[in-house]
Amino acid sequence: MDPNPIGFQHHDHSHCVADAVEAADRSCREAGLQLTPVRKRTLEILLEEHRALGAYDVLARLSEDGFGSQPPVAYRALDFLTKHGFVHKIEKLNAFIACAHPGELHTPAFLICTSCQAVAEAETDPSHSLLANIAETTGFRISRAVLEAEGTCPNCLASEK
Amino acid sequence: MDPNPIGFQHHDHSHCVADAVEAADRSCREAGLQLTPVRKRTLEILLEEHRALGAYDVLARLSEDGFGSQPPVAYRALDFLTKHGFVHKIEKLNAFIACAHPGELHTPAFLICTSCQAVAEAETDPSHSLLANIAETTGFRISRAVLEAEGTCPNCLASEK
DNA sequence: TGATTGATGTTATGTTATTACGTCTCAGCC
C-alpha cells in the first residue's frame, strides 16, 4: 500500500505548502530569524511530501535544486527548522516531518503506521502528560520530550479485513 | 560530572547483576528461549554499566571477552534481549540499557539527563497513558511506544546552584 | 541418516550524522 501522506485522512493540500511557508516566513521575520533559501526550500520539501523524510532524501532534493550536495547542508537546515518548531524529528525513524501545528507551543506525539508509513502528529496536553507527572514526582526537569507510537492506522486496520 | 549510573539514586548494586541475570535465565528457560553465552554476557555488560551503551561499546566488550568482533554479534544479542524485554533501546541516544523492571509487562518511559548522561526508567500506567488516549480517539492500534524525555536530573539540578 | 531450525561468525556494505575548514555576506562601528 502506498503511504498515506496526510496523517490518516486524505485531503486536498494544494494550498497547504504555500500557506505554511508563508506562516513560517512571517514567524521568522517577527522572531528575527533568517528563513534563508535552503531553509525555506527544505521546509517546502517536507510540506510537499507530507510524510517523514530522511535527511539524505531531503539532501537529494536540495541538491537537485542547486543547493549544496553534502550532508551538512541538509542537517543544518533541518536543525534550524527543528529548533524553531517548524519541523519535528521522528526518532524512531531517523526522519523529519513538517510540523502540523506550527506556531503553537506544543509537545507533539506521533503515531507511526508500520503498514503504510503514514505519520500523524497529535497534540498533547502537557499538564496531564505522563512524562510531566513522572518528572514532578522524581524532581527531573524536562526540556524536550519524545512521544512516539508505532502501530496500525485506522485506514490500514480497515483494509486488513 | 561523571555519569550517575543508577537512575538518579546511588546504590550498592553488587548483587544486581547476578540477580538480574539469574532472573533472565529463569525467565528464558520458562519461555523456551535460549539465553546463550553471548546474550547472557551482553546482558551482564549492560547491567554492570548500569547506563545506556551504544551497540559498538557493547561489541567492544564482547570482543574483548572472546566473542565475535563484527557488528552483527552485538546487534543480534541486543535484538534478542530487546525483543524479550530484558533490554530497552533509547531511541534518542541510539543506545541500549538493561531493563530496570524485567518480567513485568510494561511500557517504559525514560528520563535522560543531558548533564550527567544518567538514564532512569520509569513505569507508566498504560491505561492512563497519553498515547493510549490519543490512539483510542483516532482508532490507531499501538504496538510499541517510545516515551523519552531529555532534561536535567535532580542531582544535576542540585549541583547547578 | 538426513532435513530443519536456530545460533554464531565473517565480509561487505548501507545509512545516518558530525567535524573541520574555507568563503561569503552583512551589520555595526571606527
Add this chain to the structure above:
DNA sequence: GGCTGAGACGTAATAACATAACATCAATCA
C-alpha cells in the same frame, strides 16, 4: 572607506550506527 565579528553556506573527510548476505555448526527430530 575599511575593519571586524557573527552567521550562513559550501566542501572534503570521517565517524557512528545498522544491516545484508553467506558459511558453519550444533541440536532436534521425522
